[in-house]
Amino acid sequence: MKNFVTKEDICRALSELKIETGDTVLVHSSLKSMGYVEGGAETVIEALLMSVGDSGTIVMPTFTQKDFVNAYDTWHIDKPSDTGYITEIFRKYPGSIRSDQATHSVTANGKQAKYITENHTAYGRRFGVFGDTPFCASSPWQKLYDMNAKVVLIGVSMKYNTSKHLTEYILVEKALNGIKSNSDRLKMRAMLRNHSHFDDKRFLWPFLNGEKHQELCLKNGLVLRTQCGNAQFLCYRIKDTLNLLENDVTANPEQWLSPEMISWFDECKALN
Numbered sequence: 710m711k712n713f714v715t716k717e718d719i720c721r722a723l724s725e726l727k728i729e730t731g732d733t734v735l736v737h738s739s740l741k742s743m744g745y746v747e748g749g750a751e752t753v754i755e756a757l758l759m760s761v762g763d764s765g766t767i768v769m770p771t772f773t774q775k776d777f778v779n780a781y782d783t784w785h786i787d788k789p790s791d792t793g794y795i796t797e798i799f800r801k802y803p804g805s806i807r808s809d810q811a812t813h814s815v816t817a818n819g820k821q822a823k824y825i826t827e828n829h830t831a832y833g834r835r836f837g838v839f840g841d842t843p844f845c846a847s848s849p850w851q852k853l854y855d856m857n858a859k860v861v862l863i864g865v866s867m868k869y870n871t872s873k874h875l876t877e878y879i880l881v882e883k884a885l886n887g888i889k890s891n892s893d894r895l896k897m898r899a900m901l902r903n904h905s906h907f908d909d910k911r912f913l914w915p916f917l918n919g920e921k922h923q924e925l926c927l928k929n930g931l932v933l934r935t936q937c938g939n940a941q942f943l944c945y946r947i948k949d950t951l952n953l954l955e956n957d958v959t960a961n962p963e964q965w966l967s968p969e970m971i972s973w974f975d976e977c978k979a980l981n
Contacts, residue, residue, distance in 0.1 A: 713745040714938035719756035722937035726861065726944035730762035733821055733858040735872065735947065736769050738795045742864020743938035750798040753863070758818060766819030768849065768858075769796045770871050774812055784811035795863075813843035813871075821856070825849045842878050850875040850947075857948045864940035867923035872947050876954050877915045884977040893980045900973060915970050917954065925957060926950050 728734060736757060746752050757767045771790035773780060786807055790796040800807055800816045807816040808829035817825045828847050844850050850872050860872060867873075881901065888894040901913050926932050926945060931953065933944045958965045962974065 713747050714743045714752075715747050716752045716756045716759075718937055719746075719753060720760055722935050722942050723756065723760040723861070725935040726933045726942060728760045728859065728861065728944065729765075730760075731764040732761045733766040733819075733825075733853065733856050734761060734768065735853055735858055735860045736767060736795075737860070737862050737865050737869050737871070738769070738793060739864035739940070740794050742940040744940075746938070750795045751802075753795055754799050754802055757861075761819060764820050766817055766821040766825065767799075768815055768817045768822075768825055768853065769799050771796050771800045771807055771814050771816045772812065773814065777812060781811045790814075790816075808849060810843050815849045817849075825852050842874075844871075844874040844878045846878075846882070848875070854947050854951060857946055860943075860945055860947055860950075862943040863937075864942075866920060867926070867943070868919035870919050870922070872951060873917050873919055873922055873954060876951050876958070877917055879955060880915050880958065880974075884974055888977055888980045890980065897973070897977055897980070913969060913973060915958070915966055915974075917958065917965055921965070922950070922954055925953060929953060 734757070738753065740746065740750055740753065748755075754767075758765075761767060770792045772792045773784065773788045773790065775791050776783060786809060790800050796816070799805060799818065802818060804822070805816050805818045806822045806826045808814045808826040810829045815826060815829070817823075826849060829843070829849055842848075853872065854875060860870065862870070885894050885898055888897060923932070923943075931945050931949050935942050962971050966974070
């Protein structure tokens with residue numbers, strides 16, 4: 710019995726997850742979770758790109774959040790990724806394109822790389838009422854949702870699934886859009902904007918629990934699973950899982966949201 714993982718092993722695992730030529734796939738990964746991988750991070754990247762072919766696209770988060778307070782002042786397109794060794798190698802991989810976003814950039818490689826990463830900028834107005842979030846309607850995550858892209862998790866759980874932040878944004882956007890008066894809308898938006906991002910006790914935002922989201926998706930049969938080396942691989946469609954999440958949060962807000970956040974949504978409804 711071999712005690713290492715090869716490119717063929719990873720390709721086989723991806724095939725079992727029904728990753729096919731032409732797919733667009735958002736990948737969250739942990740290299741060490743698999744055990745020893747022959748060829749390291751490059752082997753994982755090559756397997757992913759081989760599995761989707763020239764007509765497909767691989768996307769990875771390449772966030773830079775270790776110095777979040779000064780992120781916009783220190784940002785440059787070649788700043789190293791903080792989201793794992795595979796993502797840093799992928800950022801520098803031939804053909805990769807990184808979005809110009811100071812805290813939540815993504816890197817893509819393949820047919821749709823330019824489209825997915827463009828207009829995700831470090832500065833400037835974005836679409837939407839609450840438009841200054843990296844997960845807004847012009848973000849890579851909205852594009853991936855619209856494309857019905859797949860997500861592959863390599864050795865990590867949905868706790869690390871970045872696409873759930875799109876649902877958080879959509880919940881806020883819908884609540885604000887429902888308010889009739891522009892002055893009331895600005896007031897409710899300010900309640901979110903005026904809370905400090907660096908003090909979790911004061912920051913008002915509908916943070917959603919990724920582990921709970923995974924339980925919900927597994928219960929509803931939306932997740933494929935397989936094993937590669939020591940790691941569990943998961944795969945699911947962004948659109949299916951986020952639609953399920955939004956519906957469940959809307960139906961059962963007390964299971965997902967803080968009392969303060971529920972009060973904020975209730976106040977928005979009262980202003981409709």
